[in-house]
Amino acid sequence: MEVAVLPLQRNLAVEAGANLLETLLAHQVPVSYSCMAGRCGTCRCKIVGGRVLETGPEESRSPMGAGESVLACQATLIESCAIEIPEPDEVVVNPARIVKATVAAIEPQTHDILRIRLAMSKPLQFSPGQYATLKFTPEHIRPYSMACTGAGDGLEFHVRVVPDGRVTSYIASTLKVGDTVRVSGPLGTAYLRRKHTGPIVCIAGGTGLAPVLSIVRGAIDAGMSNPIHVYFGVRTPADIYGAAWLDELKARHPGLHTHVVVASSPGPGPWRTGVVTQIVDSDWQSLDGWRAYLAGSPLMVDAATLLLGRKGIRPEHIYADAFYPSGV
Structure with missing residues (x-):
């Protein structure tokens, strides 16, 4: 039985019943992982050919085939297959x-x-x-x-x-x-890709500003000189926060541009008025070659994902962990 790991084109001889993540690590194939329990999403990869069995507690345990994504830590090999590892040059290992x-x-x-x-x-x-x-x-x-x-x-x-x-x-x-x-x-999988050298767009809604601040701070600490455009959308002027932090980051990174967007504004102020995705749409004709980080409500993240895809950003280069309201 063989596992071909693309795009590395590496053939691995393994036995049926082996865990996919353990197999990749045993053969020193670069793959990101963290919790190894199916919670963090870091080890997600794509099946290109063949089938695997996803065995997580919430799965149906039915085979998954070509075109489907799977968590490597929760996948069991049942036949020869081909697996595509996303961004093998951006491997992140943060032990849970x-x-x-x-x-x-x-x-x-x-x-x-x-x-x-x-x-x-x-x-x-x-x-x-x-x-x-x-x-x-x-x-x-x-x-x-x-x-x-x-x-x-x-x-x-x-x-x-x-x-x-x-x-x-x-x-x-x-x-x-x-x-x-x-x-x-x-x-989470919406973490900073440090090896990307092109422009970056970050779209945050409400407390989605938190991970965006982390990403921008991380980019600055890593010495990344990429142009970065941050769009921070809120409902009213009373919901704006973090402006001083954004100004401090702009002082540290000459390529950082910030846009505070207020959906409902009672009057003029140092911000832009409208829906944050509409503002991004009006600002850019094409975002081909960019990377995007999204954080906020599922509705905002879904709308931004569709918009950025139309603007030319490849789906695998749009990183998002939407905030769901359950258990608040």
């Missing part, structure tokens, strides 16, 4: 960990957004743009994106308090400085 942290600060940013800073007992290795699961109590668990880069000894998260939200109401009313939080991660 559970780290104890302490709440260092809870800082209001707007009428419904809090900045949570955590002091970590041990460092958590992650790539800019990824997220982690925060366990405040056994009943209050929620994933949030890091707004920092992991260069220091703390983590930063942005939380929008949702009316009657079980977890966010706890954060707003009960969580206090000094409380213990367990951080599990990293998770």
Whole structure:
């Protein structure tokens, strides 16, 4: 039985029943991975030929064939197949960990957004743009994106308090400085691709600004000189936050351009008015050769994905981890 890993064109002799990720790692094939439990999505790859059996707890255990994507850590080889590894030159390995942290600060940013800073007992290795699961109590668990880069000894998260939200109401009313939080991660595939040298567009909605800040900060720390255009969409002027952070980043990166877009504006201000995807549409005729990072509501992410595809960005170069409202 052989596994041909494309585009590396490497033939691997393996036995049926072997785990795909373990097989790739055993043969030193470059592949990104983290949790190895089907949660982070980092090891997702594409079946080009043949079939594999996806064996995760939520899967039907039916064979998956050519054209379908699969998590390598949850895939069992059942016949000769060809697997395409996305971006084999951008491999990221961040071992999943559970780290104890302490709440260092809870800082209001707007009428419904809090900045949570955590002091970590041990460092958590992650790539800019990824997220982690925060366990405040056994009943209050929620994933949030890091707004920092992991260069220091703390983590930063942005939380929008949702009316009657079980977890966010706890954060707003009960969580206090000094409380213990367990951080599990990293998770997510919308992390910074450091080897890309072309232009970058980032589109954020609401607290989707957090992972975008992480990505831009990571790009600057890595010495990337790419032109970067950040579009930050909010509903009203009262929802704008982080302007000082964006200005600070512009001072550090001459190629960074930021656009704050307010959907409903009562009057003139230092921002643009409209729907953020419409503003991007009006600004650019073509985005061929660009990379895109999206963060926000599923509706915004879906609309931006369709728009950017029409503008020429290849689907595999649009990176997004949409924020779903369940469990807030």
